[in-house]
Amino acid sequence: MIDTHVHVEFQRKPNAESSATGHTYGLGLQMLASAGATTVIDLGGSMETLRMAIEARGSGINVGGLGYLKPGETVPEGRINYAQIEKVVNTAMDAGSIGVKLWGGYYPFTPEETSNFIRAANEMTAYVAFHLGTTETGSRLDGLREIPSLLGANGRVHIAHINAYCRGSILPVEEEIIESLQILTDLRSQIVSEVHLARPNFTLGKCDPDGNVLADVCQNCLSLKGYATTADGLRSALMDGYASTVEATSAGLILVSGKRGVELFNEGNTDVQMSFPVNNSTSAFQLTVAKNSQDEFIIDAVGSDAGILPRNVNIEQCMQLVKFGGLDPLELVMKLSLNPAKMIGLENKGRLSEGKDGDLTIIDPIHGRAVYGVVAGRLVMIDGRVVGNGGKILTTQRGVAAVEETGIPYQVIDLTKAMMYAGR
Ligand SMILES: [Zn+2]
Incomplete structure (x- = not known):
């Protein structure tokens, strides 16, 4: 199970005085391995917290990270120009991140700044994910309607958790689902996306x-x-x-x-x-199974948006969809393994054949949950109990120097192969 949308740590800085978040470093990696994940993308964190998590309580899984964009922390305060934006993305890449995450629902930028972040990332073939919303729109359908103008003719982006924009806050849920699927279909060559299945x-x-x-x-x-x-x-x-x-x-x-x-x-x-x-189950399920006229899934993957957040339910929920007839078993593999691997450009993962990486998640078909996790031929999880430790960082060539300094094993990935750049 490859999960392109997880959070290894909480978004805010850990506060030792808070019982809710004290001493949790690595707990997210444990929760992910326990749920059957073998490779994950930390969608908006920092390489520093990723390193601390792996050192404190790594679970043996592979992790790549996107640098979070927050004014006053990783981005200068106030309005920023293209040169400043380029510098922010460069800094994230040099630290070992595979790209950046725009957190529009929390730290919105103007449409122009948002568009510039996407363009800057695209120009250096960095991964760029977007939790919708700018200063003009929200994390709703209006955020999705804004996408064509933000991307222009050539922009490429990963849009996070499409279901989160179909909660019925602008139109009835059914209409929001139909319009969202139409926007994604119209921009199929420019957008990769996922849905999460948690309430x-x-x-x-x-x-x-x-x-x-x-x-x-x-x-x-x-x-x-x-x-x-x-x-x-x-x-x-x-x-x-x-x-x-x-x-x-x-x-x-x-x-x-x-x-x-x-x-x-x-x-x-x-x-x-x-x-x-x-989170509306109607929209999550319909968005997950929706196909275009070529019988292809409109939304590429299921991503948990979990990890440290207690809702690691990818496999349980997809197995429910299999039992219901919404997905067949191979389509479940497509949603949870093959497509996520393609999204990150991992040609050695997402399929099982000679010469590919020995990463496996074994699902108990009766109970519909992961019972074994295997990374590079080694067991990392048995029946929900994590037996792996350490981990491997996925980085790009630019991040090698910084990641080498951590002493944590790493693998260099080639983002020209990532779905948003290479196509499906
Ligand atoms: Zn998220």
Whole structure:
């Protein structure tokens, strides 16, 4: 199982005082291996946290990373020009990342800046993924409608979790699904994409000093059910069980709401992970199985958008779709292995034949879950228990010097072979 959309660590900087995120380095890698992943892409992190995760609790799986783009941290504050944008992408590539991740739903740039980030990444054949939204649109259907103007005739991009833009916030869900599939079909040569199949989403609860929720995604979730987009609105949603936050327990990370949820929210001074059961199963399933007139999947892969987020359900949910008849078993392999390998340009993965890498995920067909994980011929997981350690970093030629310094094994990948550049 190759997962092109995971989060090895939480987006925000770890806060030792927060019980929700303290001492979790590597936990995401453990959770991924436990769920059957063998190769993953950390969609918006840093090589520094990736190194720390592998050193602390690597699970033996392969990991590539996209550098996150956040004003004040990896990007200069204020409006930025093309030269500055190029420099930011160069910095990520030189650090060993395979590209960059635009986090429009959290840290939106102007349409022009967004377009420039994509162009700069494309010009250096870097991977570029986009969680939709600019200063003009949101992480909704309007974000998808904006894509043609952002890409122009030649732009290439990986659009994250298409299902997250089909929650019925602009049109009825069914109509949002149809329009999204049409946009993806029209831009088939320019876009690669994935869907996740989990009901809970994840976002940030952080509020400004006046108590207003900052994240666009979090605001939308509150508004959907008529809650105020404030810290008090979040507290009410937590008490009602609509919102949850994350707590680390000996059994791993879990979702918590009610009184304990409010306690964690207050302890973290609002700056905590929040989750809402907003992902619509109709849109997730329909987007996953949708095909074009050539009988090809319109959306290339299923990606978990999990890892450290407790919803590593790729295999369970795809197996449900197999049982339901939405996917046949080989199509499940296409969604979870072959297409993800092609998306990253990994010619030695995603298929099982002589000379290819010995990476396998064995699924129990009765219970519909991964029971063995094998990376390079070595067992990394047995029945959910992680037995692998360490890991291998996927990087590009430009990142070799930086990754060599970490002492962690690495593999150089050639992104000219990646689906967004090489085609399907
Ligand atoms: Zn994500």
